[in-house]
Amino acid sequence: MKTKGITIADVARRAQVSQASVSRYLNGIEGNLSTETAGRIQKAINDMGYRPNAWARSLKTQRSGLLAVVVPDLANSFVPAVLDGIEAATNDAGFSLLIGNSQNDQMRESALLDRLLQQRAEGIILQPTSDHVSEPLRALVSEGVPVVLIDRLTHDELVLDMVGLDNRGAIRMAFEHLQARGYRQIVYVTDPPDAVSSRHEREQAVLAHQSAWGAVRLVVRTHNDPGALTSVLKEAVDIVPGGHTAVLCSNGMTALYALEAIRTIGYLVPGDLGMMMIDDPTWAPYVLGGITSIAQPTFNLGNRAAQRLLNRIHHTVTKPLETRLPGQLMIRNSTMCPLREE
């Protein structure tokens, strides 16, 4: 009912050759096909609209040509950007991409991993919902399925390949820029750290600068209370006024949260307040006359992760590798501190 069930046997019969020859032709095997029969086979294939059956092939070869990607939130703009890099690398290598959305739910993530493994994906790229290693993930790894983490690490004893942003470096770049611009107080807005390693790393890096700055505040974004930030912001600007206070946002979502707060209060940026964010979504240049940001190398990030995975699949690589890619400072209007205008 699906494909009309044209098999290699049908083609063979039509072309007056054996199944083996057809198979050889399909796989382009070396010193074998006489141009004459090759032609007959090709013709038969065209005539009948034959399409090889990947299942049967996989059953023999133990190779599925499938790779899986599991992410916690498809809607987060970071994800499609990374996916783009993954797709570019895997497609060229002849793999197809299975995708799963864990919706930030560890149970769902486990179920997905399981399902994708039944499909016999040859490897998995995972942006884990949490640094806690779920049982299915552990099992899967011990079965020898190649796994590459993106953006986030798992802790515990399980060390895997990982490629992500150099978070400490990114935060350092941000602080250096803000300092050079004359800012004297930072309000850092982050998502609830939960058990997400990248959030922790960024937060830790921020705290590391606290001693040098003296004036760094942390605010955790909350969905139900958009006003939580406004009071902190007002208080901070009261203490260090003159536009010498800056909000630093941990990512695009928290930046939108901060924008909301800023609009509510009615602050002008950069007049009353500076603003900056990690991550560089498409809209960054257009809001507030341009928001300064640390861009993540999203495409490369995905590309490198995919390459790493392909290596593991093909050459059965050595030790797990942690690859950290640098962010890139995009200077825009939102951090034009009033007193240091140029």
Added chain:
Amino acid sequence: MKTKGITIADVARRAQVSQASVSRYLNGIEGNLSTETAGRIQKAINDMGYRPNAWARSLKTQRSGLLAVVVPDLANSFVPAVLDGIEAATNDAGFSLLIGNSQNDQMRESALLDRLLQQRAEGIILQPTSDHVSEPLRALVSEGVPVVLIDRLTHDELVLDMVGLDNRGAIRMAFEHLQARGYRQIVYVTDPPDAVSSRHEREQAVLAHQSAWGAVRLVVRTHNDPGALTSVLKEAVDIVPGGHTAVLCSNGMTALYALEAIRTIGYLVPGDLGMMMIDDPTWAPYVLGGITSIAQPTFNLGNRAAQRLLNRIHHTVTKPLETRLPGQLMIRNSTMCPLREE
């Protein structure tokens, strides 16, 4: 090397039963398993970490549990939003999702379709790069593979299921809103229509209003010349000043293009110029104090498309259906026409 090759036979041996029983257990077949043996089988499965092999199963059942989605641009925010809706529907139905990025290239699209079909996807959701029906697509449809189009139609004789925005309605909503707000001239910014049906529909709808308005201009977005729009804008505002001219953008990308032009000129929105767009990306509320938009029901769009596809797969449905979902007007600051302030 991949999965350690634990088969149903291994489980059967371990549980002291036949392969058939294990298979029956796995598929939860009705009047068969004695609780006693069921227990033994379950135990064996756990002990050995057995995972069914989807290939072999598919080979027998002729069902892969795979669905494919092919889109022209993963990075376009519309796509992940729709994907979200697709994922939600298909996952619940026990399908896994294969994804392909055609990168706006019809050749690549064809290659992808072919590859995904070799993987024996049971159905395809396609946002076509063009309304021209490629040969592989035609072949695939005539083979009986269910296809549901999203966002765009194919013309020609090939009529397929489609779910997309009611573009005419969306444009009408936009014009009605703009008129009610007191705008007297519209500059419509669109992507090059190429052979994309949704772009055509929107453009046609805009032109349909031209006679009633008298003052509607079309501008096509160009990558290499961001200045093309600025001159049109200046000229338009010269003719109909006082903030009574509005830019209407065909989507998020053209909106960013327009924002660039507006910034270059230095117009204030809505003081000097109104602005509005089709599509409602996350940043819409935050740019220019909020950009009025017609939001697409992205999640529903994906969800409906997926449901339609599942119907076709299961119940071998009737005629192709064209489903048009209404947009939703999001009124914000950018269309607060000066003279009609409230």
Added chain:
DNA sequence: TTGTATGCGTTATCAT
């Protein structure tokens, strides 16, 4: 250069 025959891991038919 080409053909024959076996098995990949399951499901399903037919026995028992």
Added chain:
DNA sequence: ATGATAACGCATACAA
């Protein structure tokens, strides 16, 4: 209620 066993469509070792 359970066990043998024949396909499913293909790749490959072995023959010819």
